[in-house]
Amino acid sequence: MTGNSFRTLALANARELVRDRKTAFAAIVMPLFFLVLFLAVGHFVNRSSESDAIRMLLPTALFFMLGSMAFFGTVSPTVDLRQRRTLRLLSTTPLRKITFLLSLVPVRALVALGYVVLVVAFATAFDYVTLAGIPVLLVSAVSGVAFFLSLGFVLAAVLPSAEAANNTLSLVLILMAFLGGAILPLRSMPQGVRDVLGWLPPARLVDTFRHTIAGFPAQFPAWSSWLLMLGFAAVLTALATRVFSWDTDNR
């Protein structure tokens, strides 16, 4: 891949994301909706509880923000481009699949960074996060976004239509949250299930978020979680490149 085509395509993807109302809503507005939702729930729970529910829910909110941005802001637009046959047109140029997929990352990474900064600012303002915890939180978020985007690439590669994508993505996001213990804490699950889920990226991401934001004891060393998430991201991206189809037609 040439650096020029990657840069130009990344810029084109950024423009498409910002200029298309549907995509901008999915990638930018909807994640903020999750933040507002969880903060509102925490606020109401706080009125009748001694514990700080907002602090408990903030890691889950960040998890949903990053996941929804990566899934809804990446998969649906890509599947839509395939249905419009824009990808088919791209396939007649020397552009490689991996260049196309990776060109989707920069603008989404930037949006994700914006969310993390927002959450960190909020958490710092309420003394939820320590100064030492901020870099850990940032690296965890970057690793988590890499994992979510790579899973999004695989979904974009296999889902046949925008309708199918919209129907599937909500389920996948909830499944990820469930597997990560963001909905039902892992400690409430049988030991065997916990052991298995501990080797999956969602649980590692929730663990680092909960540790850095909510002050829960870390179940895993942060560096091992980063490696696991980035490793999964690399494998999933390679898989997506292999199964990605430019075309809806049977050749």
Add this chain to the structure above:
Amino acid sequence: MTTEQVSEEDPPHTATTSISVHGLTKYYGSVLAVDGLDLEVRSGELFGVLGPNGAGKSTMLEILVGLRERSSGTVEVLGSDPSNDRERLRRLVAVQPQQAELFPNLTVRETLRLWASFHENPEEPEAVIERVGLTASADHRVHKLSGGQERRLLVATALISRPELIVLDEPSTGLDPNARADLWDVLLAYRDRGGTALLSTHSMEEAESLCDRVAVVDSGKVVACGAPAELVTRHAPHDVVSFRRAGSPDIEAVRAIPGVEETELHGNRVLVHTSRAEEVTNELMSMTPAPQNLVRRTGGLDSVFRVLTGRTLDDEKDG
């Protein structure tokens, strides 16, 4: 149906042949879309594939550029087999598939800069924008363009790579006459600079006005191949006098005119085939009632197609 082999037009397989196709077949399940098709496209020519909808034109073009796999036959495009060497062909061949859309929210200029970035030695986007007549729309987003402007932009994305060969699937479909003429000018200029173009069309007018040579395709086969004028001389030398059916002379009376070789009804028009058009026209004009909207012209590719297949280009092939 008369089937004519291409052999009489076959150039020898040399470096001056850009595309060489022999015995190409393509099945979709049990449906035969391309049926043992033979074709040679010479370097530097504007070659048209003319046929009705469903004749197998798009399938053939997509096989040539590697968008589809063939069932059997041999295909060589610029010396490469599209099935095995698509990487090379993507650098040398520019394609405008039918029903392809560009990024809707990019402007014309951004789109061409993007397409230019895919190639090693592209043309200047501004120069291509000017050549396809989109200077005034350069900062308009794609989804705001008219159908004709979007078609021209698609052609521009194909031209920007300085391709050796350009393959266009029905490039002028949906264009108004002015936009179509502009597009033809762009393609002729490309050909005049040494490029080779292969385009499919179901427009007889486009094939006659634009193409150096034409392959007439029906039911997945080439039924005739050659220069448009040559095909007309060979297969449909008769003139055609046509007039509106309503309010015109009785058909039986027309058939009785000396020199009338054949009459046919085509929609609301009567077509009279003759090799003595002057005399027949005079005779028709002297009849009562006089023919309405009478038009006289020499045989065209539509006549060639009708002679060779027994159908017209407007007929759609089932399936």
